[in-house]
Amino acid sequence: MNTLFLDAAFSKQTERPPVWMMRQAGRFMPEYWEIKNKYSFLEMCKTPEIAADVTMLPVDLLGIDAAILFSDILVTGEAMGGDLSFTQGIGPKFANPVRTLKDVEALEVDVLDRLQYVADAIKVIQQRLNGSIPLIGFAGAPFTVMSYLVEGGSSKDFKLTKLLMHNQPEVAHKLLAKIAKVTADYLNLQIAAGVNAIQIFDSWALALSWNDYQEFSHRYIQEIIANLNRKDIPVISFCKGSSVFAPIMAEAKPDVISVDWNADLLNIKNSLPAGIAVQGNLDPHILYADKPVIKKEILRLFERMRGQNGFIFNLGHGIMPDIPFDNVKYAIEVIKEFKY
Incomplete structure (x- = not known):
């Protein structure tokens, strides 16, 4: 296996930063739409073969270091027990x-049988990957999932x-x-099914004040991470707001903190306890720019992080749907040519 991503996640020395991108199997790819036009989003998620097809797109088309x-x-x-649907737009x-x-009392917690399709998808994906690169599993953090359940949507x-909180x-x-209980069980299900790493997404943490983040987000992420079967499985903690909340996030003892684009990545890295890697943190909007600009910004970040163990290249958030595919492919070529 190409262990570049896992080595960096465990703060080992690597010859270049590994690369994967949030939403890398998404709507910026024509091949994604060929599948999406045939099935609903939830059908794609719940059909292991289709979920595997989509997972493999950036592996086959972009050559990233982790799926x-x-x-x-x-x-x-x-x-x-949520009645979930997805509507285009x-x-x-x-x-x-x-x-x-x-x-709240009506919600169930012993629900792993309802998530078995995810474990089945992981097994299909790992057969397709055939040990070539690691597979990252993930879950939403409790605060973010709560916000959707309470608001009824975005x-x-x-x-x-x-x-409700106040x-x-x-x-x-x-x-x-x-x-939190369901999330820890669900992530352990993914680990048992064969993922090689875990990321926890707290997409809306930036909505919270410092005190509210500690009370209503951090303590539950800490509980989840403490309950994971994480031997040899790096745990990545991501939130929009990590540039602010990184010192608290570190207290949950993840292996990696994924940083949004509002911070200087080296400053964040230097502020964290030894042995916690960082992931990030290019502003995804840069991928709309001309190729010389994309190259300049990636190399600027790499020069800033030169000599640092424990650095995974990623975006500060996900790829937007209308970013040109060719620009994403170019960015990955620039990254893979770089050597420390």
Whole structure:
């Protein structure tokens, strides 16, 4: 296996930074749309062969150093009892939002049988990868999953979620505790099925104040990581807001902190305990730019991180759907040509 990604995740020396990109199997690829036009998003997630097809696209077309399972962060919310649907141009919706203690109590936690399709997909993907590169599994962090369950979908201001947290904190904590249990079980299911690494996505953590992040996000991520069967499996913690929250994130003892593009990556790395790697943190908007600009910005980041063990190249967030495929491919070529 090309262990470049795993070596960097465990802060070992590598000859160049490994590369994978969040949303690398996504809507910027024509080949993705050839599949997407035939199936609904949830059908793609729930059919192991199709999930494997999509997972393999960036492996075959881009030559990245790690694959990431094709799935969605909200499958845990659905398994617990959420009525989940995805609508083109609108995104995810829960038709039965969770807003009262009764709603929270109705959610189930022994739901692994409903997520077996993810384990089945992992087995198919690993057969296809055939030991060539590592496979990353993932889950949504409790706060982010809670926000979708409470809001009933995406939100700009998270007003209902914050009202629940501030007016009925005991209800919010009951909900978060249930999601955390399901998430730890689900990630252990993925590890048992054969993933080589785990990433926890707290996509909306940036909505939280410092104190609220500690109370309503960090403590549950800490609990999840503590309950993982993580021998030889690096754990990556990502949130939008990691440039602010990295010192707290480190307390949960992940192997890697994935950093958004608002921070200087070396400053973040130097502020973390020894042995925690960093992942990031190119602004994905740079991939819209002309190729000389893309190259200049990647090399600027690499020169900044020169001599650092424990650095995985990634974007500060996911690839946008209308970024030219050719620009993404070029960026990966630039990265793979670089040598420390």
